[in-house]
Amino acid sequence: MFKAIYLTRDNDQFAARIAELGDDALDFATAGADVTVAVEYSTINYKDALALTDKSPIVRKWPMVAGIDAAGTVVASSHPLWKPGEKVVLTGWGVGESHWGGLAQKAKFKGDWLVAPPAPFGTKQAMAIGTAGFTAALCVSALERYGITRAHGDVLVTGATGGVGSIAIALLAARGYRVVASTGKLAEADYLKSLGAADVIDRAELSAPGKPLQKERWAAVVDSVGSHTLANACAQTRAEGAVAACGLAQGMDFPSTVAPFILRGVSLLGVNSVLVPRPRREAAWQLLAQSLDRAKLDAMTRVVPLAEAFDVARDLIAGKVRGRVVVDVNR
Ligand SMILES: NC(=O)c1ccc[n+]([C@@H]2O[C@H](COP(=O)([O-])OP(=O)(O)OC[C@H]3O[C@@H](n4cnc5c(N)ncnc54)[C@H](OP(=O)(O)O)[C@@H]3O)[C@@H](O)[C@H]2O)c1
Known part of the structure; x- marks a missing residue:
């Protein structure tokens, strides 16, 4: 039993x-x-x-x-x-x-x-990572495979205090990126900075309907929120930048236009963690083993x-x- x-x-x-x-x-x-x-x-x-x-x-x-x-x-x-x-x-x-x-x-x-479980993680830490952290690693891999490096500029992470967001911040910061965290919980700014966020912004800046093209702010984005947040993130991504989209915490809709894609060459990279073949699965776990600080994960x-x-x-x-x-x- x-x-x-x-x-x-x-x-x-x-x-x-x-x-x-x-x-x-x-x-x-x-x-x-x-x-x-x-x-x-x-x-x-x-x-x-x-x-x-x-x-x-x-x-x-x-x-x-x-x-x-x-x-x-x-x-x-x-x-x-x-x-x-x-x-x-x-x-x-x-x-x-x-x-x-x-x-x-x-x-x-x-x-x-x-x-x-890749060393140094045991079973408990592997589950602290879980699908959320594995997905954060797939997003970071997707951006880097596309060609994003820390020299390109700021990376926005939405849904920042969530599971995907928290691990994405820790991973990106460890890999030398300057990370901007978007959250609805501004009281958690110290937590987000302890994970490695250089700046914290109010998610209200991104969650309402916005213009198709806005001031270029982000070299890349990890988005776990979808809906208007994803649309605004795309509209604020710099020319030739990339947005890794994995979630729908705000909504499944994507009320965007093609403008960021055809006028700025922004790329939208889809991430699905469910059916990832073994080589990419193992590579994502290796990225976590290499770059995810265990003390931050525990915290x-x-x-x-x-x-x-x-x-x-x-x-x-x-x-x-x-x-x-x-x-x-x-x-
Ligand atoms: N594609 C895949 O394979 C895959 C894998 C894992 C997860 N996901 C998706 O990714 C998303 C996040 O997963 P998770 O495990 O990180 O969940 P989570 O821990 O609940 O985090 C979601 C975060 O999104 C923000 N949020 C919640 N409601 C919102 C709203 N109405 N508008 C804007 N932001 C909102 C909150 O962060 P703040 O308070 O900091 O703003 C929340 O902590 C989910 O939609 C999940 O389904 C997809």
């Missing part, structure tokens, strides 16, 4: 609770998965919060064990890459959406989905027991969470 956050929808009635499940239910629900993991830590990402509060149709199959991320120890494996006793990390691949997830003491995944992370995941999910949707929340599934 193992404990898990169990999501059900019966007769259109959604419910989320901690359930005690049998291993046979796990085997049945995850047929085709070849690695059994004793989960140590999971986390609450934005997508988990949407699933736990039923705010968006994240879950594709019912009943579902929630949790898009997990880290733990292999207890059984018929996959050639993994042996019992090895530490593994899972982010994405539709886990917690269409495949039983990581907010559980036990999980079964496909070995192809797993990576080893932005809070650890909660499984039962607290529901409150964290509600707070996250309300925009009240700062940084990252790790879930100790055995507490």
